[in-house]
Amino acid sequence: MNIPKSSYPRIVIIGGGFAGIALAKKLSNKEVQVVLLDKHNYHTFQPLLYQVSTGGLEPDSIAYPIRKILKDYPNFFFRLAEVQQVVYADKTLITNIGTLHFDYLVLATGSETNFFGNTELQKNSMAMKTIPQSLNLRSLILENFEQALLTDEYHERDALMNFVIVGGGPTGVELAGALAEIKKGILPKDYPDLDTRRVQINLIQSGDRILKEMSEKASQKAEDFLESLGVQIWKNVRVTHYDGKTVSTKSDVTFESATLVWAAGVKAASIKGLDAEDLLTAGNRMKVNEFNQVEGLEGVFAIGDVACMQTEDSPRGHAMMAQPAMQQGRHLGDNLLRFLENKPMRPFAYKDKGSMATVGRNKAVVDMKNMHFQGIFAWFVWMFVHLFFLIGFRNRMVVFVNWVYNYIRFDREARLIIRPYQRDYSQFKEEDK
Amino acid sequence: MNIPKSSYPRIVIIGGGFAGIALAKKLSNKEVQVVLLDKHNYHTFQPLLYQVSTGGLEPDSIAYPIRKILKDYPNFFFRLAEVQQVVYADKTLITNIGTLHFDYLVLATGSETNFFGNTELQKNSMAMKTIPQSLNLRSLILENFEQALLTDEYHERDALMNFVIVGGGPTGVELAGALAEIKKGILPKDYPDLDTRRVQINLIQSGDRILKEMSEKASQKAEDFLESLGVQIWKNVRVTHYDGKTVSTKSDVTFESATLVWAAGVKAASIKGLDAEDLLTAGNRMKVNEFNQVEGLEGVFAIGDVACMQTEDSPRGHAMMAQPAMQQGRHLGDNLLRFLENKPMRPFAYKDKGSMATVGRNKAVVDMKNMHFQGIFAWFVWMFVHLFFLIGFRNRMVVFVNWVYNYIRFDREARLIIRPYQRDYSQFKEEDK
Numbered sequence: 001m002n003i004p005k006s007s008y009p010r011i012v013i014i015g016g017g018f019a020g021i022a023l024a025k026k027l028s029n030k031e032v033q034v035v036l037l038d039k040h041n042y043h044t045f046q047p048l049l050y051q052v053s054t055g056g057l058e059p060d061s062i063a064y065p066i067r068k069i070l071k072d073y074p075n076f077f078f079r080l081a082e083v084q085q086v087v088y089a090d091k092t093l094i095t096n097i098g099t100l101h102f103d104y105l106v107l108a109t110g111s112e113t114n115f116f117g118n119t120e121l122q123k124n125s126m127a128m129k130t131i132p133q134s135l136n137l138r139s140l141i142l143e144n145f146e147q148a149l150l151t152d153e154y155h156e157r158d159a160l161m162n163f164v165i166v167g168g169g170p171t172g173v174e175l176a177g178a179l180a181e182i183k184k185g186i187l188p189k190d191y192p193d194l195d196t197r198r199v200q201i202n203l204i205q206s207g208d209r210i211l212k213e214m215s216e217k218a219s220q221k222a223e224d225f226l227e228s229l230g231v232q233i234w235k236n237v238r239v240t241h242y243d244g245k246t247v248s249t250k251s252d253v254t255f256e257s258a259t260l261v262w263a264a265g266v267k268a269a270s271i272k273g274l275d276a277e278d279l280l281t282a283g284n285r286m287k288v289n290e291f292n293q294v295e296g297l298e299g300v301f302a303i304g305d306v307a308c309m310q311t312e313d314s315p316r317g318h319a320m321m322a323q324p325a326m327q328q329g330r331h332l333g334d335n336l337l338r339f340l341e342n343k344p345m346r347p348f349a350y351k352d353k354g355s356m357a358t359v360g361r362n363k364a365v366v367d368m369k370n371m372h373f374q375g376i377f378a379w380f381v382w383m384f385v386h387l388f389f390l391i392g393f394r395n396r397m398v399v400f401v402n403w404v405y406n407y408i409r410f411d412r413e414a415r416l417i418i419r420p421y422q423r424d425y426s427q428f429k430e431e432d433k
Numbered sequence: 434m435n436i437p438k439s440s441y442p443r444i445v446i447i448g449g450g451f452a453g454i455a456l457a458k459k460l461s462n463k464e465v466q467v468v469l470l471d472k473h474n475y476h477t478f479q480p481l482l483y484q485v486s487t488g489g490l491e492p493d494s495i496a497y498p499i500r501k502i503l504k505d506y507p508n509f510f511f512r513l514a515e516v517q518q519v520v521y522a523d524k525t526l527i528t529n530i531g532t533l534h535f536d537y538l539v540l541a542t543g544s545e546t547n548f549f550g551n552t553e554l555q556k557n558s559m560a561m562k563t564i565p566q567s568l569n570l571r572s573l574i575l576e577n578f579e580q581a582l583l584t585d586e587y588h589e590r591d592a593l594m595n596f597v598i599v600g601g602g603p604t605g606v607e608l609a610g611a612l613a614e615i616k617k618g619i620l621p622k623d624y625p626d627l628d629t630r631r632v633q634i635n636l637i638q639s640g641d642r643i644l645k646e647m648s649e650k651a652s653q654k655a656e657d658f659l660e661s662l663g664v665q666i667w668k669n670v671r672v673t674h675y676d677g678k679t680v681s682t683k684s685d686v687t688f689e690s691a692t693l694v695w696a697a698g699v700k701a702a703s704i705k706g707l708d709a710e711d712l713l714t715a716g717n718r719m720k721v722n723e724f725n726q727v728e729g730l731e732g733v734f735a736i737g738d739v740a741c742m743q744t745e746d747s748p749r750g751h752a753m754m755a756q757p758a759m760q761q762g763r764h765l766g767d768n769l770l771r772f773l774e775n776k777p778m779r780p781f782a783y784k785d786k787g788s789m790a791t792v793g794r795n796k797a798v799v800d801m802k803n804m805h806f807q808g809i810f811a812w813f814v815w816m817f818v819h820l821f822f823l824i825g826f827r828n829r830m831v832v833f834v835n836w837v838y839n840y841i842r843f844d845r846e847a848r849l850i851i852r853p854y855q856r857d858y859s860q861f862k863e864e865d866k
Contacts, residue, residue, distance in 0.1 A: 001583070002583060002585065002626070040850065041575060041579070041849065041850045042850070042851075058491040058492070058493035058831075059493075060491035060492075060493075060846075060847040063849050065623070065846065065849060067622075067623040067848075068844075068846065068848075071623060071625075079579075079582065098583070131851055132852055143513075146474065146513040149512065150434070150530050150531070152435065189504040190498070192507070193435070392846060394834070394838045394842075394844075398491075398834055401827070405826070405830065409827075411501075411827075413493075413825060413827045415474075415498050415500075415501075416473075416474065416475045416492075416496045416498060417474045417475070418475075418492055418493075418564055418565060418568070419852065
């Protein structure tokens with residue numbers, strides 16, 4: 001790979017998510033050479049992906065070119081690359097665009113959807129971890145309704161208008177809420193020749209409450225909100241099979257549905273060469289010490305979702321969310337600079353700023369250290385926080401314009417099938433034969 | 434196709450572009466049943482596609498869901514469908530979602546890129562008539578620069594940074610201008626390790642002036658503007674071959690380039706069953722009389738790009754642009770209603786409101802009936818007119834925010850490779866072997 005030689009030590013960061021970007025910013029204009037690798041040329045603001053899927057936002061407003069984030073730092077190099085392997089013994093990365101030597105390596109590869117080895121589910125269901133995936137889901141949702149117009153068989157039509165979301169975490173809850181609002185505000189007008197009251201939104205949770213990382217009060221209130229919007233919540237139900245048409249579960253509940261969204265689990269995106277069993281913990285996360293160092297591999301660090309720092313407060317590592325990722329990124333930046341100055345590194349301490357989820361118009365739940373609140377104020381807090389953390393002034397403005405418009409007009413105008421998701425609908429026509 | 438029977442006559446419109454939408458709006462809430470078919474579920478504002486390609490706008494802000502445009506009209510039906518054939522004898526359409534009977538048929542299928550039978554060119558070059566095509570071009574432009582970073586061979590790198598635009602009409606001129614601004618404002622910051630002064634933008638025109646539909650003054654000024662931005666203009670040059678690497682011409686000029694954008698011609702999008710030679714004129718446009726009737730086929734009309742109404746003022750039909758399309762759509766709407774009331778139809782008369790093109794920041798050319806002006810005022814007029822004709826308040830707001838931002842910051846933030854355009858770059862590596 002064409003990276004100029006430098007007299008400064010080279011720190012290679014794999015991944016331009018919340019953790020990688022926070023770290024890179026800390027290292028700007030310091031006496032280090034920073035190489036950031038990512039397979040996309042943009043940073044994705046993942047918390048708003050569900051709004052892309054449901055036509056509320058354009059994809060470009062939650063993405064931000066990585067080169068622009070760091071364009072004023074002469075010690076910074078970005079390469080659009082996929083890392084294939086780490087050869088630790090040679091301190092070298094093998095990528096699709098060549099090899100690269102590192103002095104220090106930081107894994108910030110984030111996480112990917114976890115189907116727990118169920119290949120049938122993986123093949124037939126939709127994930128929502130990247131912008132292309134979210135756009136595929138957007139296309140599929142709209143295509144289902146276009147398809148529903150083509151049949152008089154009401155079983156077929158119901159299956160096309162039945163949405164099954166597996167996973168009651170923030171992603172599942174927010175998507176279910178957004179779909180419920182579309183059902184109410186948009187579908188009856190867009191599809192006057194369909195009986196859109198028959199649209200079903202099913203949210204399936206394996207445990208006994210949704211938003212289980214949040215307070216019980218928040219879980220309860222989120223359930224109330226969702227139910228008031230007409231979402232059916234299925235607790236203690238575990239999905240086992242989905243052939244593209246029938247969703248089977250461990251219980252006797254089944255669903256006929258053209259759309260299963262899998263939001264029931266993530267695993268760390270591990271890299272060949274650093275995936276030895278003794279380096280990993282549950283969900284492929286890499287064990288790190290309190291300085292985010294991968295134990296046993298000097299000069300290798302991991303931050304964000306891919307890192308598992310087992311502490312007393314979080315014996316299974318920190319939550320795989322933006323806040324710990326950003327804090328670890330910033331903290332590791334300071335630590336690396338201290339280390340290079342031969343000062344002792346400082347242990348990471350997570351500052352829990354709380355968590356939140358939105359269910360829909362005027363409906364959100366917020367947990368803060370000593371405060372839990374729900375409803376319209378929580379919803380405004382949710383919006384403000386998301387606008388604040390979104391990178392880029394233009395993105396904030398465009399998202400703000402969209403939100404104000406959507407709020408006033410009860411609308412979501414980005415319901416566009418720009419690239420069709422070419423689903424095979426033949427399963428839904430069997431009865432016709 | 435599942436369209437309810439109606440006691441009203443059924444008018445089927447093929448195409449939701451400027452002409453089709455203008456017609457459908459005129460027929461709203463009248464005693465007709467209107468079925469609009471389009472292969473996309475959105476209307477595309479084609480004049481701004483080049484801004485999507487160059488990262489200035491998000492695709493969603495120049496698209497508008499067709500269902501929403503016409504959602505309040507109970508006599509209106511939209512179907513996402515591709516028309517495969519018209520069987521005039523049966524007054525029936527064959528589409529990918531079934532057949533449909535019509536009482537009246539209006540072709541508003543618009544136009545598509547014309548490669549004049551040169552399949553090599555068609556295979557290797559980029560077109561810019563649809564949103565997916567524009568996004569492909571956006572991805573390719575950005576991927577070229579990422580690719581240019583991977584080589585030390587300066588021939589290769591130059592070819593990757595050499596853009597050849599064929600066609601000196603508004604599309605070619607506007608794209609060339611936008612690329613020139615990217616070269617100046619964005620590339621040096623985004624790619625500090627490339628010598629972006631070597632980026633070339635070549636605009637090739639087969640005739641002896643660009644913007645040949647406009648006044649000579651406008652052509653001259655547009656050339657001056659482009660040259661001041663560093664665009665190389667090649668007049669009286671005809672491209673004959675492009676193998677993906679070398680652009681050959683009838684003259685002895687050749688270019689080594691990874692990107693050829695073909696904006697040198699369009700042809701009407703004709704439909705099987707209505708493509709008999711005697712129905713068509715140059716560029717596959719359908720001959721229509723002054724009422725937009727296809728001669729010899731009672732009840733069949735054509736409007737917009739696909740129609741060729743030969744008049745004294747426009748012996749080769751009206752320009753294939755938004756204005757004639759919208760005017761013909763509205764006019765045909767009135768005429769159809771008159772016809773159904775047994776009133777005589779009125780001949781179409783085109784009101785030329787002028788034409789315009791923008792070259793870049795503060796640089797545009799405007800021709801109006803008795804007025805030609807260029808420069809910053811023309812540029813403001815261009816922006817105002819485009820915002821005005823854009824469909825949808827949200828789209829206008831988002832485009833406005835982007836333009837203000839881009840203007841103040843000399844920036845284009847949507848430089849995102851959301852779906853990579855998987856170009857084969859192996860041709861550019863031959864020298865390495």
